[in-house]
Amino acid sequence: MKRLLCAAVAALWFAAPAVAQDAALLERGRYLVEVTAACGNCHTPMGPQGPMPGRHLAGGAVFDEQPFRAVAPNITPDPETGIGRWTDAQVARAIREGIRPDGTLIGPPMPFAFYRGLSDRDLAAMVAYLRTVPPVRNATEKSVYRIPLPPAYGPPVASVPPPADNAVARGAYLAGPVAHCLECHTPMANGHSDMTRLGAGGMEFRGPWGVSVARNITPAGLGSWSDAEIEKAIREGVSKDGRQLFPPMAFWAYRTMSAGDMRDLIAYLRSMPAQR
Ligand code: HEC
Ligand code: HEC
Structure with a gap:
């Protein structure tokens, strides 16, 4: 009996890290799908x-x-x-x-x-x-x-x-592959994002709200904004001038973005070449 118990405890002991790993993977997946990647936006x-x-x-x-x-x-x-x-x-x-x-x-x-x-x-x-x-x-x-x-x-x-372990690289990964901020905020040329004008804005989105135009999120657009103002636009959909921003940007999902991701994202936006 005692030996059985020991075996059970040992099994639990060895299983625990795997379970914890699964839980961490699931939580990461939830955060990506529901918050930063906002798959539900579409x-x-x-x-x-x-x-x-x-x-x-x-x-x-x-x-x-x-x-x-x-x-x-x-x-x-x-x-x-x-x-x-x-x-x-x-x-x-x-x-x-x-x-x-x-x-x-x-x-x-x-x-x-x-x-x-x-x-x-x-x-x-x-x-x-x-x-x-x-x-x-x-x-x-x-x-x-x-x-x-x-x-x-x-x-x-x-x-x-x-991504490499520094704020700008992590922020670039977030703004590109994960949240695809750059997809909406880069103008199109010949049916593709014009990668020479990354972040310059200009794409139009039609919906029940009318037409919204993606803004310039390079330092040419956000240079005079404080970090708190950029964060407020991303989390709450409120622009520097207090205007409520229209969809389709997924503010409702970005609301609970982690403080670390927000810092990385802003560090990256500040590092982008200015596009006029
Ligand atoms: C900008 C809108 C948009 C976003 C954001 C988006 N999707 Fe999609 N997705 C679509 C559309 C539209 C299709 C179908 C295209 C087609 O019919 O060929 C699709 C297709 C798919 C499919 C194929 C399903 C099938 O039955 O064929 C999967 C899986 C999928 N998306 C997962 C995701 C996940 C996961 C995310 C977030 C990481 C995501 N999508 C983000 C618009 C989007
Ligand atoms: C699905 C398209 C889409 C995605 C994805 C998106 N945006 Fe936007 N964003 C817009 C549009 C459109 C506006 C302008 C809305 C308006 O003017 O009412 C906007 C506005 C902004 C603003 C306010 C700028 C200003 O001058 O008022 C900032 C900052 C911003 N986006 C940053 C981001 C960041 C960072 C991400 C990624 C985390 C992101 N956006 C993802 C479409 C998008």
């Missing part, structure tokens, strides 16, 4: 009061643009209408490379140019967390693309290390 349908209750990540939002009518799919674990039957590797490949299990390419506006840079660990954390969200049964329409999609967004991504 994958949760929005009502007049914001994200629709009971429809978390269940898809249905329509992006009606000239080149496409894209419909965000259901990414809950529902086996019939969501991604419940996909393996972890299939979900990971869909997010980072834009390829479905059947080999077809996932179209815009899912921001693949940036998601290709997601680190292996963050990608695994997102997948682990997506497995745990409540399944919602919601069949969504198929997207229609009036532009040809490329065969792929690039070669297969084998492995991505985490």
